[in-house]
Amino acid sequence: MTTDLSPNLALNQMVDRRRADGESLVHLAFGEARLPLLPELARQLAAGARRTAYGPVAGAESARAAVAGYFGRRRLPTDADQIVLAPGSKALLMALQLAVPGDVLLPRPAWNSYAAQVRYAGKEVIGVPIPDACGGVPEPGALRRAVHAARARGRDPRLLVLTLPDNPTGTLAPPSLVREVCAVAEAEDLLVVSDEIYRDLVHDPAATPFLSPAEVVPDRTVVTSGLSKSLGLGGWRIGVARFPEGDRGRWLRDSVVSVAGEVWSTLAGPMQHVVEHVYAEPPEIRERLAAGTRLHGAVARAVHDVVTRSGARCRPPTGGFYVYPDFEPVRGLLAGNGIGDSAELGRRLLDDSGVVVLPGHLLGDDVRGLRFKAATSLLYGDEDQQREALAADDPVRLPHLAAALTRMEEAFTGLTTRR
Amino acid sequence: MTTDLSPNLALNQMVDRRRADGESLVHLAFGEARLPLLPELARQLAAGARRTAYGPVAGAESARAAVAGYFGRRRLPTDADQIVLAPGSKALLMALQLAVPGDVLLPRPAWNSYAAQVRYAGKEVIGVPIPDACGGVPEPGALRRAVHAARARGRDPRLLVLTLPDNPTGTLAPPSLVREVCAVAEAEDLLVVSDEIYRDLVHDPAATPFLSPAEVVPDRTVVTSGLSKSLGLGGWRIGVARFPEGDRGRWLRDSVVSVAGEVWSTLAGPMQHVVEHVYAEPPEIRERLAAGTRLHGAVARAVHDVVTRSGARCRPPTGGFYVYPDFEPVRGLLAGNGIGDSAELGRRLLDDSGVVVLPGHLLGDDVRGLRFKAATSLLYGDEDQQREALAADDPVRLPHLAAALTRMEEAFTGLTTRR
Numbered sequence: 078m079t080t081d082l083s084p085n086l087a088l089n090q091m092v093d094r095r096r097a098d099g100e101s102l103v104h105l106a107f108g109e110a111r112l113p114l115l116p117e118l119a120r121q122l123a124a125g126a127r128r129t130a131y132g133p134v135a136g137a138e139s140a141r142a143a144v145a146g147y148f149g150r151r152r153l154p155t156d157a158d159q160i161v162l163a164p165g166s167k168a169l170l171m172a173l174q175l176a177v178p179g180d181v182l183l184p185r186p187a188w189n190s191y192a193a194q195v196r197y198a199g200k201e202v203i204g205v206p207i208p209d210a211c212g213g214v215p216e217p218g219a220l221r222r223a224v225h226a227a228r229a230r231g232r233d234p235r236l237l238v239l240t241l242p243d244n245p246t247g248t249l250a251p252p253s254l255v256r257e258v259c260a261v262a263e264a265e266d267l268l269v270v271s272d273e274i275y276r277d278l279v280h281d282p283a284a285t286p287f288l289s290p291a292e293v294v295p296d297r298t299v300v301t302s303g304l305s306k307s308l309g310l311g312g313w314r315i316g317v318a319r320f321p322e323g324d325r326g327r328w329l330r331d332s333v334v335s336v337a338g339e340v341w342s343t344l345a346g347p348m349q350h351v352v353e354h355v356y357a358e359p360p361e362i363r364e365r366l367a368a369g370t371r372l373h374g375a376v377a378r379a380v381h382d383v384v385t386r387s388g389a390r391c392r393p394p395t396g397g398f399y400v401y402p403d404f405e406p407v408r409g410l411l412a413g414n415g416i417g418d419s420a421e422l423g424r425r426l427l428d429d430s431g432v433v434v435l436p437g438h439l440l441g442d443d444v445r446g447l448r449f450k451a452a453t454s455l456l457y458g459d460e461d462q463q464r465e466a467l468a469a470d471d472p473v474r475l476p477h478l479a480a481a482l483t484r485m486e487e488a489f490t491g492l493t494t495r496r
Numbered sequence: 497m498t499t500d501l502s503p504n505l506a507l508n509q510m511v512d513r514r515r516a517d518g519e520s521l522v523h524l525a526f527g528e529a530r531l532p533l534l535p536e537l538a539r540q541l542a543a544g545a546r547r548t549a550y551g552p553v554a555g556a557e558s559a560r561a562a563v564a565g566y567f568g569r570r571r572l573p574t575d576a577d578q579i580v581l582a583p584g585s586k587a588l589l590m591a592l593q594l595a596v597p598g599d600v601l602l603p604r605p606a607w608n609s610y611a612a613q614v615r616y617a618g619k620e621v622i623g624v625p626i627p628d629a630c631g632g633v634p635e636p637g638a639l640r641r642a643v644h645a646a647r648a649r650g651r652d653p654r655l656l657v658l659t660l661p662d663n664p665t666g667t668l669a670p671p672s673l674v675r676e677v678c679a680v681a682e683a684e685d686l687l688v689v690s691d692e693i694y695r696d697l698v699h700d701p702a703a704t705p706f707l708s709p710a711e712v713v714p715d716r717t718v719v720t721s722g723l724s725k726s727l728g729l730g731g732w733r734i735g736v737a738r739f740p741e742g743d744r745g746r747w748l749r750d751s752v753v754s755v756a757g758e759v760w761s762t763l764a765g766p767m768q769h770v771v772e773h774v775y776a777e778p779p780e781i782r783e784r785l786a787a788g789t790r791l792h793g794a795v796a797r798a799v800h801d802v803v804t805r806s807g808a809r810c811r812p813p814t815g816g817f818y819v820y821p822d823f824e825p826v827r828g829l830l831a832g833n834g835i836g837d838s839a840e841l842g843r844r845l846l847d848d849s850g851v852v853v854l855p856g857h858l859l860g861d862d863v864r865g866l867r868f869k870a871a872t873s874l875l876y877g878d879e880d881q882q883r884e885a886l887a888a889d890d891p892v893r894l895p896h897l898a899a900a901l902t903r904m905e906e907a908f909t910g911l912t913t914r915r
Contacts, residue, residue, distance in 0.1 A: 083553075083754065083757035083758055086550075086553050086757045086761075089550070090552055090553075093552075107550075109549060109550055114545065114546060114548050118545070119542065119545035119546070122541065122542065122545045122766060123538065123541065123542035123545065126533065126537070126538035126541045126542065127533060127538070128731050129533050129728060129729050129730065129731045129732060130528060130730060130731045131505075131508070131526075131528055131724075131730040131731055132731055133509055133512075134502075134505050134509075164583040164733065164760050164764065165760055165761055167758070167759060167760065167761060168759055168760050171758065171759045175616050190757075190758050193754075193758040194758050194759070197594050197755060197758060197759075199618050305550075309548060310548050311548065311549060311550040311761070312547050312548045312549045312550055312551055312762070312764065312765035313548060313764050313765065313766070314583065314760065314761060314762070314763075314764045335502065335612075336616065338502035338505045338609075339502055339586070339590065339609050339612040339613050339616060340586060340587055340590045340613070340616075340759070341583050341584055341586065341587050341733065341760065342505075342584055342586060342730070342733060343731070343733070344733075345583065345731065345732050345733045345764060345767065346731035346732065347541060347732065347766070348764065
């Protein structure tokens with residue numbers, strides 16, 4: 078059993094401590110959306126205070142109906158009974174790991190908590206490389222080979238976790254690739270867990286259309302989502318899951334609700350009141366989503382430009398607020414500065430430049446790679462600066478954002494500059 | 497893997513459905529405190545809305561300091577670093593099961609979720625009978641024998657869960673017994689998890705003094721608590737844990753925080769704001785606790801009178817809002833009505849009288865026993881009636897409570913009346 082704190086959370090706490098000690102850090106290692114609270118949401122929370130009773134484990138029917146409507150408007154007709162609420166989608170992902178037997182296939186790299194959850198559930202992680210073009214899904218051929226290899230050595234791979242759009246690469250698998258991966262899931266009888274918490278943060282939906290595995294293999298896909306990323310409500314802990322229709326879907330939902338009943342009982346009542354409001358998608362919610370996505374896209378693209386100018390290759394970000402650069406093209410130059418793996422890469426960025434990133438090996442990637450995740454949303458600044466950035470036509474020209482980008486560029490180019 | 501909903505939650509949902517269909521039920525199978533929301537708590541929740549960031553996994557320092565102060569006023573000097581917050585103490589209990597290896601000793605009967613959590617964590621439940629005088633702790637001699645017997649067959653018992661005061665028996669183990677049980681824990685190197693969520697609901701603290709295992713074996717006791725029971729805030733999902741000082745305590749806390757980081761991240765920020773207020777124990781909180789405890793005691797004692805008049809034996813309740821009658825003295829009469837075990841006992845109370853109880857076998861007790869748990873707080877009625885009951889000198893004489901007690905007495909005496 079490990080006593081390590083989830084590495085992203087540990088880094089975040091380290092940054093808080095060092096900043097409290099007066100250090101100036103550029104923190105890019107924590108996936109928090111950093112957007113100001115919408116005043117209407119504070120009113121909704123207050124109005125939900127009277128919900129002090131436990132209520133149904135899956136959540137109140139009215140709140141589940143609102144979430145069902147949300148999915149219905151996204152080509153996924155959904156009944157309220159297919160929805161389960163929880164204090165964060167993380168809790169639902171853990172419940173799925175506890176409820177469904179079998180080993181778990183993960184894209185490599187993937188969000189760090191998937192693997193930790195699999196291990197707490199006493200199962201094995203089987204990492205599968207991602208394609209060159211995007212992350213969040215394994216390369217289909219490698220996926221099939223990984224399933225067969227695992228079975229050949231006596232393991233029982235049963236779950237496949239996808240992230241659409243992806244954390245850490247900030248990219249969205251195109252529909253053709255989603256279909257290929259779903260075909261493997263069908264052929265190999267895998268349950269697909271599609272983490273779509275960044276779904277509403279696709280930067281340009283016309284250019285990068287979204288296809289959910291729940292549209293392709295509806296009977297074997299559970300979708301998870303929540304409000305932490307889209308509305309910057311990480312601290313409110315609101316997650317949702319959508320289960321398949323039919324017998325298998327009901328069994329999955331009942332299994333997850335059983336775990337929920339023994340672990341967290343239900344999503345807090347006042348938060349269920351917020352769910353009812355937000356998932357009905359009134360105009361102010363849609364406007365905030367649009368403004369947030371515009372900002373995320375602009376800053377992620379600017380950081381992408383910074384890392385590529387520094388010599389890294391990097392998939393262009395198309396959703397969410399991450400980039401995942403790979404400094405392999407300048408390995409020789411980094412080696413000249415004593416940097417040969419992702420652990421050292423992260424350490425040196427912190428020590429030399431006060432830039433905090435999440436090294437790739439903490440996301441399941443090969444430690445010999447020269448890759449890291451940078452959460453670009455952490456650059457938005459304090460609450461006033463966030464408002465300014467949301468409203469700006471060209472947010473990356475705002476002084477605080479421009480300064481942070483300059484400091485990052487100095488840090489990254491410093492990696493390859495002979496000292 | 498089971499798909500059964502936690503039995504108390506399942507019964508609660510069944511009752512909601514049948515009541516919605518117009519049926520009149522006396523629901524005694526759900527441990528909800530049923531007290532009106534204090535207006536100040538609604539204000540605190542609203543004031544906490546701005547806490548939208550994830551923040552530290554264990555909870556904000558200010559909130560943990562308030563909880564540390566609460567324990568300090570209860571003979572347990574505590575540093576804020578010893579405290580972890582969570583969405584319910586249930587989540588903390590589950591994290592302990594996942595974080596600490598080894599099989600788990602439970603009093604028999606015990607709250608149903610303990611055993612379910614142990615099984616989800618892939619470990620074994622070892623039930624140990626409770627003494628005649630009270631529940632919540634195993635009989636010390638039986639505990640020692642159970643540990644040795646488990647080791648002899650290759651198991652590795654490491655955790656002992658105690659409930660002080662107890663759910664389901666509504667009794668509090670006296671200090672002498674707590675010391676005896678702690679001596680076994682010390683001798684057998686067991687970690688004690690002391691669930692003290694009913695601690696502030698001891699009916700007469702002068703007559704039944706409270707001793708925490710954390711006072712007796714401080715280095716090996718984790719205390720869990722929360723606001724669901726004491727303030728009727730089950731739907732707000734607020735739990736706390738207090739870890740030992742020193743290296744072992746830090747290891748335990750770090751292990752639980754690691755699980756927390758991978759499962760629920762943190763207690764929702766607005767709820768942490770509530771924690772800060774409540775655990776400082778301002779006058780209105782202390783007054784509500786006193787009024788609630790007076791009501792719980794009066795109604796639990798009245799139900800105790802009802803069940804003993806019906807022929808059951810029953811430990812007199814001294815804390816919380818439960819009674820756990822045993823109809824063994826009238827087994828012959830019940831057998832004459834076709835009732836020979838706790839499953840049938842529960843079924844017949846529902847079918848014949850519309851009285852819903854939680855049969856003992858769902859709490860780990862022997863199904864051949866004629867025992868059940870009744871949560872007496874469910875009798876308080878609607879919100880206006882709850883206010884009336886809190887203010888009343890003699891709440892059991894209020895018409896709605898008197899009527900419920902009469903109906904219960906008819907139901908219980910009906911069990912033994914030849915038909």
